[in-house]
Amino acid sequence: MLPNETERILEMVATGAPLSESLCALIEFLESRAPGVRGSILLLDQEGVQVYHGASSPLPSPLITAMDGQPSRSQAGSCDTEILPREPVFIENIAVDPSWEGHRNIALKNGVHAYWSTPIIDAKKRVLGTLALYNAKPELPTHEHLRLMDTVTHIASIAISREHEEEALRESEAAFRRLFESSRDAIMTLNIDKGFLSGNPAAIALFRCADEAEFISLSPADVSPEFQPDGRRSYEKAREMMELALDKGAHFFEWMHKRTDGTEFFADVLLTRMNPGPNGLIQATVRDISERKSAEVKLQRLTQLYAALSQCNQAIVRCTCESELFPQVCRDIVNFGGLKMAWIGILDDATKRIVPVASFGAGQDYLETLYISVEADKPAGRGPVGTALRENRAVWCQDFKRDPMTVPWQETATQYGLAACAAIPLHCNGQPIGTFALYAGTAHAFDESIQTLLLEMALDIDYALTSFDRETRRQRAEEDLRESEQRLRTIIETxxxxxxxxxxxxxxxxxxxxxxxxxxxxxxx
Known part of the structure; x- marks a missing residue:
């Protein structure tokens, strides 16, 4: 084969010409160098089960049909018999060769008297197909024929291997696309400088975008709050996370994300480097872990409140009066219970005002100007604390900033980071005398299990208050008795x-x- 012709066909392969065109070009060239010889290339499917027509000169259709689609181990003809054994097959005279018993009449009728074939083998020694030559004369191949067959099978191997690789790549891309599209996790690709390049349906839904176009118009900073929980700016930390992924190949971490509607959520993020270099592509897999984080926070708060309940019970045993117990309970519920602030207010019957008598935690200055009444006809009496005492029931204000009950105190509470409030009436001898007010730094902090614990704590305090009152009355009775006895003794003696x-x-x-x-x-x- 002339160098320029070889280069032309190899260029066809390299530039992605269809496989059939490259193989036809090889057959045309071989036939131009071997007069009287017609050629075809039969391909073995990738499962190694069947052979099928790949390329040929205008051979009679019955002959092509006889060869096409036959099982690779069929005994139907020389080509099919020998395609797997990796050895060339040279049939000098089809008329007398027993391996052509099934196709002899078709071959002779179409002027084919000799058959030569050689397998097409790739670099990994796998059989890809066969080059079959049909000669009008009953003869064996010459040295020139063998050289041409060598060259053609070599180039055919390159072309077929490339086609298989491209097909495998297409299948891989299709599989990735199906995974990408159907994954319940949000998957996106991005560049450290260009931002998002693509996003799957789960990503679009997670960040509440209208479509992929809206999603890729955003930057990583756009889908994050200004600051992360550790206090670092999201923009700076996001770039650091991407640089770590590009350097190490992958990086896994927790992140606080923000949707287009402004709501924030915790997520697990896995960044995977897709190609190296400073302009490397990164695949990000994001999973919303809000429920898990909520469960973790709930478990932590329950654990803390159990500890606070234990401390409260110990304080009840140690303390002898309200003035000792109330400050200790407030301190324990904040230090051990993880709450923002706690205070206890006692009703002043004369003014109908609930007066703070003990408090602990951040924002105690909030109490200095606090005015709370128990009178329902006053705005200051319609809040959680006043309502709890007046109606003798616990009041759970899960979102202090938005609850209509807290309007008079929202601005001040916001300054101190008070996001949720619980108000529980306290009793002495079964009668409400005050309110236990507790504040959390996050909204919706008082779920059912936490409410149960806090109510149990309030019952323990009620028990202590009743015990203190009983002890006070006992001591007063004893003192009255002593005084009475002393008066009587004085009268008798004088x-x-x-x-x-x-x-x-x-x-x-x-x-x-x-x-x-x-x-x-x-x-x-």
């Missing part, structure tokens, strides 16, 4: 007449000083 105390059996139990003097004794003993 009486000028003889006074005697006689028992039920007539025995003398006591006698005053005048009586002792009459008896001329110093004591009854």
């Amino acid at each position: 009486e000028p007449e003889c006074i005697k105390v006689i028992g039920l059996q007539g025995e003398l139990m006591d006698i005053n000083a005048t009586g002792l003097k009459l008896l001329e004794v110093s004591s009854l003993d």
Whole structure:
């Protein structure tokens, strides 16, 4: 084969010409160098099951049909018999060769008397097909024929291998596209400088975009709040995360994202380098973990509140009065319970105002100007704390900034980061006397399980208050009794007449000083 002709066909292969065109060009060239010989290329499918027509000169259709689609191990003809064994087949005379028994009449009828074939093998020693030559004369191939067959099968191997690789790539791309499109995780591609380049349907839905065009118009900073939970700017940290992925090949981390409607959510993010270099492409897989984070926060808060409940019970055992207990309870619920602030207010019956008597936590200055009433006809009496005491029920304000009950105090509470509030009435001897107010730094912090714990804590405080009151009344009764006894003793001792105390059996139990003097004794003993 002339160098320029070889280069022309190889250029066809390199520039992506259809495989059939490249193979036909090889057959045309071979036939132009071997008069009287017609050629065809039969290809083996990638499963290694069937052979099919790849390219040929205008051979009679019955002959092509006989060869096309036959099982690779068929006994139907020389080509089909020998395609897998990797050895050339040279049939000098079809008329007498037993391997052509099934196709002999078709071949002879179409002027084919000799058959030569050689397998097409790739660089990995896999059989891709066969080059079949049909000669009008009953003869064996010459040296020139063999050289041409070598050259043609070599170039055919390159062309077929390239086609297989491109087909495998297309299948891989199609599989990736199906995965990309059907994945429940948000998948996107991006460049560290250009931003997003694509996004799958899950990504578009996750960030609440109208379509992919809207999504790729955003930057990583656009889908993140200004600051991450650690206080770093999202733009700076996002670039650092991408640089780590480009350097290490992959990087996994948690991230706070923001949707186009402004809502924020936690996500697991896996960045994978798709190609190296400073302009490398990155694939990002994002999974919303809001539910998991919520469960983690809930579990942590429950654990903290159990610890606070334990501390509260210990304080109840140690403390002897409200003035000792209230500050300790407020301190424990903040330090151990993870809340932002807590305070206890007692009702002033004269003014109908709930007056703070103990508090702890951030934003206690909030209480200095706080005015809360229990009167429903006043705005200051219609908040969570006043309502809880007036109606003798717990009030759960899950979103302090938006709840109509908290309007008079929203601006001040926002300054101190108070996002949710719980107000629980406190009782002494079954009667409401005050309110236990608790504040969280996040909205919707008081779910059902946490409410149960806080109500249990309030019951324990109620028990302590009742016990304190009972003890106070007992001590007061004892003191009153002592005072009464002392008054009676004074009266008896100072009486000028003889006074005697006689028992039920007539025995003398006591006698005053005048009586002792009459008896001329110093004591009854």
